[in-house]
Amino acid sequence: MMLLPRWFLEAILLLISALAFTNAAFIGVNIGTDLTNMPSPSDIVSLLKSHQITHVRLYDANSHMLKALSNTTIQVTVGVTNQEILKIGRFPSSAASWVNKNVAAYVPSTNITAIAVGSEVLTESPHVAPILASALNNIHKALVATNLNFQVKVSTPMSMDVMPKPFPPSTSTFSPSWNTTVHQILQFLDNTGSFFMLNAYPYYGYTTANGIFPLDYALFKQLSAVKQIVDPNTLLHYDSMFDAMVDAAYYSMEALNFSKIPVVVTETGWPSSGGSDETAATVGNAETFNSNLIKRVLKNSGPPSKPDIPINTYIYELYNEDKRSGPESEKNWGMFYPNGTSVYPLGLSGSGGGGGGSEALNGTTLFCVAKVDADDDKLEDGLNWACGQGRANCGPIQPGQACYLPNDIKSHASFAYNDYYQKMKGVGGTCDFDGTAITTPRDPSYRTCAYTGSPNANGTGGNFPPALGPASQVGGNANAVFVSIYHLPFLATLALTLLLVL
Secondary structure (H helix, E strand, C coil), X not given: CCCCCHHHHHHHHHHHHHHCCCCCCCEEEEECCCCCCCCCHHHHHHHHHHCCCCEEXXXXXXXXHHHHCCCCCCEXXXXXXXXXXXXXHHXXXXXXXXXXXXXXXXXXXXXXXXXXXXXXXXXXXXXXXXXXXXXXXXXXXXXXXXXXXXXXXXXXXXXXXXXXXXXXXXXXXCCHHHHHHHHHHHHHHHHHCCCEEEECCHXXXXXXXXXXXXXXXXXXXXXXXHHCEECCCCCCEECCHHHHHHHHHHHHXXXXXXXXXXXXXXXXXXXXXXXXXXXXXXXXXXXXXXXXXXXXXXXXXXXXXXXXXXXXXXXXXXXXXXXXXCCHHHHCCCCECCCCCECCCCCECCCCCCCCCCECXXXXXXXXXXXXCCCHHHHHHHHHHHHCCCCCCCHHHCCCCCCCCCCCHHHHHHHHHHHHHHHHHHHCCCCCCCCCEEEECCXXXXXXXXXXXXXXXXXXXXXXXXXXXXXXXXXXXXXXXXXXXXXXXXXXXHHHHHHHHC
């Protein structure tokens, strides 16, 4: 067998790594832990699997979570905390110990693919900033020593605050006070084939702009011709504040002569609730932002200045964190409550007048069922609405019919909710019913009772064309859709295998 020089193998592996940013983009989630009733690691992983979430970011390297994530193929970004950076930056031995304990000990069973060294260090822990580049280098050297440097990339998340004037994007630069540190970090990212981690929040961009930008711009909604946002220098049109923020990072890097480092958005999202002075923090806005964000990312395109580089993105965050301090909105960024129920139905909506969204991205049908903890009186109201004004086919839940038993309100409501939803989703029908319903990929059919949308549904509820009737329930949101997470093909293991075998 011909032995290939190591430099050639490394070039191939770097090419494979680069291809990760030109293939299908992914949506991942951040997992915060500042909540009273933190679910167990096994419950968290079950929730991730049930929603086909394939990329997660941890803010530390919790051993219980890393064990629970083993043998799942979920790609994991682990975190070095801001408090750990000083020691790791000063002592290579500390970096080696950290990597051995928190990465090498779990790979390959746990699919760790990135290390986030700190979080918004320049703005949140500025006293650590002078040694941040050293910490990145020491962690990378420790990965090299364990032959994991091609599988695991190293970077550090930065906030938009390091770019004081992000609009227009073409003139954006990093704050001069951080130029030396940022240049060192960018040089490291460029040398190691890593990516620029950006925390980009259009919510803050909108709420701190004093009315300069319309809310629709922050929520990815289409703007009228007179309101379109255009960079006056490049004449590039920006359909969303999210795209403008990502482009601001690209232009800021180019100002320091770095043009080949891809941006990964490590945090973005929208709060579902806030204080009396936080009027933009609503369930409707959170649902709209994250649903449109997913659609935007899964277009596999980049911002206007880098259209061929997809924007891999992590939503902030999985759970509401009720123990967080600060404004009320700080506690309400999550997509799920600790019991696993959705804060709002999140996901992809159909484009134009067709399609809609009960199909997950892997082709799995999503069903609409009653929440297990829903109030019986509200369920009865929802059932009556679905069978009456909603024009659901409720024949199968009548006495003696296939879905009558078990004769309880949750079972009957689930059948009616789902029948309504499957028929009306294409014209704006939702799975909400005043907060008593939730979508699930699990087929709720049982024995002879086949739910509408099930492969065997024609015997009971059936797969019928949309009924004529209203598009949303009383108390519901006519734009509600659901979550399905698309993932980037896993290449790092292949790269590592090539290096070891060849």
